[in-house]
Amino acid sequence: MKPINFLLIFLVCLALVIFSLQNTQLTTIKLIEGIELEAPLSVELVIATGLGAVLAWLFNLWSRVQNTIGSFGQMREIRSRNKRIQELQEDVERYEEELKQRASLPASETLSELEKSTEVEASK
Incomplete structure (x- = not known):
């Protein structure tokens, strides 16, 4: 199971790197009304992916605590x-x-x- 997980993570990271190299134009992020942030699309994607990974880890940890x-x-x-x-x-x-x-x-x-x-x- 570990080799399959490693392969999936590797493929997602590879796709993220290729996407980031091809999308360097600036985009605007509106966090809250009146607060805007401008950054390259690739940076925004990396941040969103990282937040998603952290949230998935937290939910997994919570599930383990409940099972315990x-x-x-x-x-x-x-x-x-x-x-x-x-x-x-x-x-x-x-x-x-x-x-x-x-x-x-x-x-x-x-x-x-x-x-x-x-x-x-x-x-x-």
């Missing part, structure tokens, strides 16, 4: 989701441990524990 700010929000969201996933994985592991412990108990003890936990939950 947006990506910080996305990273914060991803971190909070990863934290929640980790909490849920820990819950699943804890529940699996409880199931293994209950499976190793005799059936009568498991039944009495279930009845007790049901009574506790009902009283809440």
